[in-house]
Amino acid sequence: MRSNTFGWLLATAIAAFSSVTWAEVPVPKPAVTIENPGECVAPLEVIRRTHMDLLKHQRDKTLRYGEHGAKIKLNGCIDCHASKKTGSVLGSQENFCQGCHAYVAVKLDCFECHQPKNGMVKSAGAKP
Amino acid sequence: MSDHTRRKFLGAAGLTGLAGSGLAALAPGVHLISLAAAHANGASSKVRWGMLVDTTRCASGCNACVTACATENAIQPGTGRPAQSSQWIRKIELNEFKTGRALSLPMMCQHCEQPPCVDVCPTGASFKRADGIVLVDRHICIGCRYCMMACPYKARSFVHEPLTEQNPEVPRGKGCVESCTLCVQRIDKGQQPACVEACTKNGRSAMLFGDLNDPASEIAKRIATTPTSQVRADLRLNPGVRYQGI
Numbered sequence: 001m002r003s004n005t006f007g008w009l010l011a012t013a014i015a016a017f018s019s020v021t022w023a024e025v026p027v028p029k030p031a032v033t034i035e036n037p038g039e040c041v042a043p044l045e046v047i048r049r050t051h052m053d054l055l056k057h058q059r060d061k062t063l064r065y066g067e068h069g070a071k072i073k074l075n076g077c078i079d080c081h082a083s084k085k086t087g088s089v090l091g092s093q094e095n096f097c098q099g100c101h102a103y104v105a106v107k108l109d110c111f112e113c114h115q116p117k118n119g120m121v122k123s124a125g126a127k128p
Numbered sequence: 129m130s131d132h133t134r135r136k137f138l139g140a141a142g143l144t145g146l147a148g149s150g151l152a153a154l155a156p157g158v159h160l161i162s163l164a165a166a167h168a169n170g171a172s173s174k175v176r177w178g179m180l181v182d183t184t185r186c187a188s189g190c191n192a193c194v195t196a197c198a199t200e201n202a203i204q205p206g207t208g209r210p211a212q213s214s215q216w217i218r219k220i221e222l223n224e225f226k227t228g229r230a231l232s233l234p235m236m237c238q239h240c241e242q243p244p245c246v247d248v249c250p251t252g253a254s255f256k257r258a259d260g261i262v263l264v265d266r267h268i269c270i271g272c273r274y275c276m277m278a279c280p281y282k283a284r285s286f287v288h289e290p291l292t293e294q295n296p297e298v299p300r301g302k303g304c305v306e307s308c309t310l311c312v313q314r315i316d317k318g319q320q321p322a323c324v325e326a327c328t329k330n331g332r333s334a335m336l337f338g339d340l341n342d343p344a345s346e347i348a349k350r351i352a353t354t355p356t357s358q359v360r361a362d363l364r365l366n367p368g369v370r371y372q373g374i
Contacts, residue, residue, distance in 0.1 A: 059267060061170075063263070063265055063267075064255065064257065064265070065170040065171055065257075065258070066170035066171035066257060066258075066259070066312070066316050067169065067170035068169075068170070068316055068317075069169075075296055075297075078296075112290070112301045112302065112303075113266055113291075113294070113299040113300055113301030113304070114294070114296070114299045115293075115294045115295065115296040115299070117296075118296075120295070120296050
């Protein structure tokens, strides 16, 4: 009987605690601005789920086989989705790549090497 | 079921499995052929990109190739630790003690036909493209630096610190090994490497870039008619970069 009461108390405490936790830390939905709305390279639901696979597939073809001019490429994402304010897909939670990745807590490694800004001079005497 | 029939059954199952896997292998095979066709506009194994450096035209103190490389590939001077900064191309001054003959030449990745960096790479990140350009796949480079030890030309550098202002066409980042790419992003657009262009613009024309496999190309003609040498030819790596006058 005693243990039963204790069990009830514990359950109530956990329920109360967890409800408080849930209520106090809401994760805001990412407020992503699409700077250049229009046709993406694939339907939205495909892009949302498989953009990483599409990019990975293409990166090997470009790097290892020197195949350029593909429809799906990281620079393509940046050209359309870089923020008009900062010119970048990173930098704040409002910016395209960082906003979603922060929301789903997935580390974004691409831009440790790739340039996240658009409008950078490409090749032929690129200025760093 | 007796043991005999059971074995028969398993054998049949195995056969079916083999047939299944054969079919599965056939599908990727077909896929590979279609990929090969798609790559026709990419790097071709018919081409072997190479470079000829005429050291008699290369001037001591001229750094145009190094500067052009740094500009094109966004190689910053470093963060106060010069020993750690990347060197894709460097100028080397040679002096012969007995005669006093002085030479100046650019040294960079020699784009070997048998690259030791590719041999030792544990992940397959170091690779040679079909057209002979030796590259690092930074996506799978773990930064172990075996290739740096294996390279007889000291051509590779390791990126020690985070980078920010990359050329969008030349991704570079911390934790990876890198070296001269022969400006692959320019070659794929039909342009010359930045160093070669700068050398020509500077009036030296000490560097000549082209297809070693094409007998009609200027570089192939020069190599066929003038004595040129490979650095450390004894290693039989058959570098794509050749030197004249050393």
